[in-house]
Amino acid sequence: MTPAPKNFLIGPISPAADGALYQQIVDRIKREIAEGRLPAGAALPSFRQFAEDLLVSVITVKRAYEELERDGIIFRRQGLGTFVAERGHARSRETKLAAARNLLREGFREAAEAGLKPGELAELAGEILKEKNEPPRH
Amino acid sequence: MNHHAIEIRNLVKNYPAFTLGPLDLTVPRGAIYGLIGPNGAGKTTAIDMIFGMGRNDAGTIRVLGLDHRADEVALKRRAAYVSPDLNFQIWGKVGKAIRFVRGFYPGWDEAYGVELMRAFQLDAGAKIVTLSFGAKTKLSLLLALARRPEVLILDEPTTGLDAVSKQQVFGELLKAVEDGERTVLISSHGLSDIERFADHIGMIKNGKLLLEGRTDEIVDRFRLAEFFSTNGTTFENRAGLIILKRNENRWHALLDQNSDAQSWLQTHGATEISLTRLTLEDLFVALAREEAK
Numbered sequence: 495m496t497p498a499p500k501n502f503l504i505g506p507i508s509p510a511a512d513g514a515l516y517q518q519i520v521d522r523i524k525r526e527i528a529e530g531r532l533p534a535g536a537a538l539p540s541f542r543q544f545a546e547d548l549l550v551s552v553i554t555v556k557r558a559y560e561e562l563e564r565d566g567i568i569f570r571r572q573g574l575g576t577f578v579a580e581r582g583h584a585r586s587r588e589t590k591l592a593a594a595r596n597l598l599r600e601g602f603r604e605a606a607e608a609g610l611k612p613g614e615l616a617e618l619a620g621e622i623l624k625e626k627n628e629p630p631r632h
Numbered sequence: 633m634n635h636h637a638i639e640i641r642n643l644v645k646n647y648p649a650f651t652l653g654p655l656d657l658t659v660p661r662g663a664i665y666g667l668i669g670p671n672g673a674g675k676t677t678a679i680d681m682i683f684g685m686g687r688n689d690a691g692t693i694r695v696l697g698l699d700h701r702a703d704e705v706a707l708k709r710r711a712a713y714v715s716p717d718l719n720f721q722i723w724g725k726v727g728k729a730i731r732f733v734r735g736f737y738p739g740w741d742e743a744y745g746v747e748l749m750r751a752f753q754l755d756a757g758a759k760i761v762t763l764s765f766g767a768k769t770k771l772s773l774l775l776a777l778a779r780r781p782e783v784l785i786l787d788e789p790t791t792g793l794d795a796v797s798k799q800q801v802f803g804e805l806l807k808a809v810e811d812g813e814r815t816v817l818i819s820s821h822g823l824s825d826i827e828r829f830a831d832h833i834g835m836i837k838n839g840k841l842l843l844e845g846r847t848d849e850i851v852d853r854f855r856l857a858e859f860f861s862t863n864g865t866t867f868e869n870r871a872g873l874i875i876l877k878r879n880e881n882r883w884h885a886l887l888d889q890n891s892d893a894q895s896w897l898q899t900h901g902a903t904e905i906s907l908t909r910l911t912l913e914d915l916f917v918a919l920a921r922e923e924a925k
Contacts (some may be wrong), residue, residue, distance in 0.1 A: 516848065516849070549829070551806075552662075553832075553847060554848065
């Protein structure tokens, strides 16, 4: 277990972005883990410290940590702090995949409602993949 | 010590044209608690009474377990109050006001005071009369924070502050509650700030508590519902449902998910029900509007 870094930074969160603030924190931390910037055993800031850094309420960070803990991505040790779990990397990838699957399902449903046939759907997916063939956002 | 930071029970204050209460408020320790409500709801009246300004007609107020009357001196030593009306001009300069107030509080944290001066960009040599409104607010916050009070009560502290100053103030408030022991009660009309920074909220309307709890849970509990109905059911006056707009068969309503309103709608001819999340501000407006009926 490594100590919490001095200037802990995750992707930006904002009330203007999609989703509740706590959900944004959950997503950003998952991305840090999935992209390997937060290895297993890495320490996260205390939720009060993190609330101060992010300028959000303590409850917001607490809720994000609780959700990550429930998903087995991080774990808490009384008196020591919060750390990325051994299986955190795999788990955040799994949850990302599950979320992607749901979004695709929803997208396909909308497309079907718009009258697209399976062949056209595959074509649409291909188009979007080409669109998205740009470097990932960080 | 398991006392709440602030515990108000059955508080009543009668005025010729307004009655506050019976009011219950519970402010947990370590929280930033946002007290919200329309103008004239009784927020300032309630806050003033905590500090003995105005005598309550009934009920109790306890701060850190201390009775607000019997233990007034101890309470005032451990709790601080910042009002928009505070005026420090008679001390002339910022530094003099700080030295004067510091003398009253043995717990004054000199290093923290200096740090706050820097964070709030206050100059000890500046004349108070020449300070901007925002700088005066920051000075009164500094004078309260540097005492390291266990409970800090702020009445409309961010009114008239620009966005930068507001972030500085909330940053310092988050720092103040960092140890999990200190508590901040803040009354404000800046609802997007409250939604972002407050752990708990209490909403007062007509002198009574309407909602209280964790900010995220309260905001999550309500949805803006849109639905259609052609069977002539009247959806007015149903618990858990406040009708906001109607255009013939199409309805918009505030829906309380802790009630059975949604299943009731489904069994009473409402179709195409869609639910949308609200901000605290949307929720506030919907609840405040209902009062006007």
